[in-house]
Structure formats: C-alpha cells, structure tokens
Amino acid sequence: MADNIKKFLYVNRRAPYGTIYALEALEVVLIGAAFDQDVSLAFFDDGVFQLTKGQNTEEIGVKNFSPTFRALGDYDVTKLYVEQESLDERGLTAADLQEITYEDEDDDWAEKPSLKIVSRAELSDIMADQDVVLSF
C-alpha cells in the first residue's frame, strides 16, 4: 500500500430523515471512494435507522436514499460497522436491516456481507484505530 493511504471512518449518528446529515454524509462517502483510501462506516445512536429495510419516504416528500447503501460495494466501500447496543436500545435486530453485500475480488468475487455488527467496546477500538474520523 502506498504511504498516503489513510484510514477514514465516516460516523453516522443521525436518523436518515428529519435532518440532512445522513444524506450529505453519504455524498461524502461516494466522492471519497474515488481517493482509494481505507474506508469504513460506523452506524450508532439513531444512525442505525439509516440501514433499516423497507424505508418509504413518499409521505414526507423527501428522497429515499437508502438503496444507495447497497451500491457501496461497487465503490469498494465494504466495511459498515453497526453498533449492537444502539440496535438493542431501539428494539432493532439485524433482521431489520437491509442486506448489503460486496464482491470480494481477492476471493474469486465471492459475495460477502458488508454489515458487521459490533459491540460498543469493539467500535471504540475501531474508532481509535483511524487516521481520519468524519462525524455526521
């Protein structure tokens, strides 16, 4: 790896709608993917709602951007960490989340899950290991 590759973590703490933070965070992730950095996303607090399946925004008149998460694999964004405690606190389980996968080029393009559910303590370690943390 080149010297100038850094570990970027995008921290998603807000619900997908109600404020624009989640949508504009995703826009940064998509642009940032072109820079070939080591990218991860973290979802905790209300940010876990961003990944729920079956989102329908018709009645609030804003764009449903949740399908974009499923395209992240095509941008080589394959590490999406979801905090277990935040799911628990909101009555959610992994079954409530979208299936998000990527094709692993190092493993004959096998389809693998991008979502990894981690504990608060594990997420803390992941955050401490980053070079750049962009919080939204």
Place this chain on the structure above:
Amino acid sequence: MKFGVVVNEGPYTHQASDTAYNFAKAALESGHEVPRVFFYHDGVNVGTRLAVPPQDERNIQKNWTALAQKHEVDLVICIAAAQRRGMLDANEAKRQGKDADNIAEGFRISGLGQLIEMGIQTDRLMVFGD
C-alpha cells in the same frame, strides 16, 4: 502540526463556526498550520457576503475572511451543499441562470474532493459540528 478544519453547522444559530474559528486562530498564532477550512452542511452559510449582523455582534464571515487573508487559509465551501442552500459564486450563478451571487471574499466554492484531500494531507482533521 498541520490541521484540517471542517465546519458543519451554520453561523449564529450554532456555536460550531465560532469554535472552529477560535481553534484555527489559536492554532495559527501558536505556529501550527491550517492550510484549509472546509464548510459543509449549513456551514456553507458562513461564506455569504450578504449577512449583516448587528454592529455590536461579531461578524463571523468577516472574522474568517480576515484570518484567511492574514494566514493564507483556503476557505472552501462545498458546492453540492452550497447549491441546495442558495450559495453561488459568480461563475455558478451564470451557469445556473441566477441573477445574483453571494460568496464572500476569501471563500471559494469547490467539491467534496477538497475535504477528502484535506484529510489525507493534514496531520489531524478537526470536525466542528453538532
């Protein structure tokens, strides 16, 4: 040390742009480098030259402009966030067929790539927001 600064909240409503300014000023006056500040979300509104706050209040935009001129700081407003919020420079106003532009001196409009590049090129990226 080389610091990158991100401002994610709008002026006056929120403390973030003030705290970011105070941080950048203190860092520069202590001999550190702040090559760029990136304004995102409602933070883009810091860069309007049409704000007229009461005279006995701080002028957030003018503070940034003065700091940028004194220390050669690159003040970048995200174009995608800016367009949503009615922030246009002269070129963009022309391109979009608008009759006015409002970017203050010392600020420029550019893409999100400038944010990522700042993260790569600085030692620490400081995010000021909610």
